[in-house]
Amino acid sequence: xxxxxxxxxxxxxxxxxxxxxxxxxxxxxxxxxxxxxxxxxxxxxxxxxxxxxxxxxxxxxxxxxxxxxxxxxxxxxxxxxxxxxxxxxxxxxxxxxxxxxxxxxxxxxxxxxxxxxxxxxxxxxxxxxxxxxxxxxxxxxxxxxxxxxxxxxxxxxxxxxxxxxxxxxxxxxxxxxxxxxxxxxxxxxxxxxxxxxxxxxxxxxxxxxxxxxxxxxxxxxxxxxxxxxxxxxxxxxxxxxxxxxxxxxxxxxxxxxxxxxxxxxxxxxxxxxxxxxxxxxxxxxxxxxxxxxxxxxxxxxxxx
Amino acid sequence: xxxxxxxxxxxxxxxxxxxxxxxxxxxxxxxxxxxxxxxxxxxxxxxxxxxxxxxxxxxxxxxxxxxxxxxxxxxxxxxxxxxxxxxxxxxxxxxxxxxxxxxxxxxxxxxxxxxxxxxxxxxxxxxxxxxx
Numbered sequence: 001x002x003x004x005x006x007x008x009x010x011x012x013x014x015x016x017x018x019x020x021x022x023x024x025x026x027x028x029x030x031x032x033x034x035x036x037x038x039x040x041x042x043x044x045x046x047x048x049x050x051x052x053x054x055x056x057x058x059x060x061x062x063x064x065x066x067x068x069x070x071x072x073x074x075x076x077x078x079x080x081x082x083x084x085x086x087x088x089x090x091x092x093x094x095x096x097x098x099x100x101x102x103x104x105x106x107x108x109x110x111x112x113x114x115x116x117x118x119x120x121x122x123x124x125x126x127x128x129x130x131x132x133x134x135x136x137x138x139x140x141x142x143x144x145x146x147x148x149x150x151x152x153x154x155x156x157x158x159x160x161x162x163x164x165x166x167x168x169x170x171x172x173x174x175x176x177x178x179x180x181x182x183x184x185x186x187x188x189x190x191x192x193x194x195x196x197x198x199x200x201x202x203x204x205x206x207x208x209x210x211x212x213x214x215x216x217x218x219x220x221x222x223x224x225x226x227x228x229x230x231x232x233x234x235x236x237x238x239x240x241x242x243x244x245x246x247x248x249x250x251x252x253x254x255x256x257x258x259x260x261x262x263x264x265x266x267x268x269x270x271x272x273x274x275x276x277x278x279x280x281x282x283x284x285x286x287x288x289x290x291x292x293x294x295x296x297x298x299x300x301x302x303x304x
Numbered sequence: 305x306x307x308x309x310x311x312x313x314x315x316x317x318x319x320x321x322x323x324x325x326x327x328x329x330x331x332x333x334x335x336x337x338x339x340x341x342x343x344x345x346x347x348x349x350x351x352x353x354x355x356x357x358x359x360x361x362x363x364x365x366x367x368x369x370x371x372x373x374x375x376x377x378x379x380x381x382x383x384x385x386x387x388x389x390x391x392x393x394x395x396x397x398x399x400x401x402x403x404x405x406x407x408x409x410x411x412x413x414x415x416x417x418x419x420x421x422x423x424x425x426x427x428x429x430x431x432x433x434x435x436x
Contacts, residue, residue, distance in 0.1 A: 191313035194355040211318035277316020
């Protein structure tokens with residue numbers, strides 16, 4: 001049930017800040033998706049959560065308490081890069097994990113390995129990237145951990161096995177455990193995650209319930225009969241996060257009140273006013289791409 | 305039940321709303337009948353591979369809209385208060401669809417009379433009355 005609270009986290013590698021004043025609350029008993037372009041700071045955040053990197057400042061609390069050695073038993077981690085030993089067999093990794101963690105269930109690990117069609121006698125050297133990911137997944141999900149931190153847990157997996165990993169995550173959440181994962185496959189995050197956060201250049205730029213983000217964020221589009229028109233101050237509404245204009249077409253990214261803003265746009269003289277849904281990929285792309293500021297559009301509006 | 309239930313997570317429509325819409329539709333069509341038991345939150349989450357809290361949210365909302373009722377320890381059921389809910393739910397679905405159509409007609413600048421003409425033609429096509 002652990003709630004994880006990250007406050008004002010900072011971590012630099014050399015002079016480059018990887019995480020730059022990042023705060024986030026991750027609710028327990030759910031699946032949480034961390035999104036962001038390459039180099040956004042997701043892996044660094046995970047490493048700080050696991051005590052594998054020491055933050056320059058800030059703190060990470062689990063149910064209000066800092067990470068302590070006793071908690072490693074309760075947290076399972078799949079790192080972004082394989083940490084398996086090339087010269088060891090899959091079976092030997094299961095044995096090694098059994099010795100390290102009391103609540104690890106070797107029978108469950110073998111069962112999971114079988115569902116991924118992995119021969120336990122093979123050496124890691126002989127495994128493909130996807131198979132190595134599957135081995136790490138099997139080891140992590142057999143840990144009986146309360147918190148699973150999964151950095152790209154479907155890397156290299158085929159669609160069937162990707163879906164299988166998502167099902168395992170859902171199952172953990174249904175048992176009351178917490179899953180925090182990152183993925184570049186937005187479709188997976190969209191399906192399995194209840195909450196998401198989007199990081200960009202070390203900072204939090206967007207967070208919320210996936211369903212609420214989709215319910216609130218809409219594109220309101222309208223076409224004006226003439227090139228000269230006035231938006232009547234609509235672009236200055238706090239809920240209009242972004243306004244783009246091409247000739248007679250105006251597209252507004254709104255963070256709420258779509259129907260009301262659509263009506264105002266129609267009253268301002270726009271024809272064919274539509275409210276368009278956004279999926280998570282659209283929401284993500286809008287969040288990480290530089291916005292045409294509303295001021296620009298308004299300026300354009302008055303100059304044309 | 306729902307071999308009939310599917311969600312499209314890539315859609316811009318929130319997953320919990322998709323679940324609500326489909327359960328209501330199933331009720332309206334009589335696929336789900338009053339008193340019928342729904343899968344548990346956990347089971348439906350696993351079947352659809354979506355977050356359990358998302359399914360729970362859909363169930364809570366369906367309960368608030370009086371489509372289903374949940375009794376602790378027994379599970380969730382399609383509401384059975386003597387009268388079947390399906391005509392009411394069917395009317396709601398029809399009203400919502402008409403709303404969308406009329407909004408679209410208005411936004412492309414059709415006048416009231418033109419809309420009525422189109423409506424009458426569509427009504428005749430889908431609900432034909434034969435005159436001698």
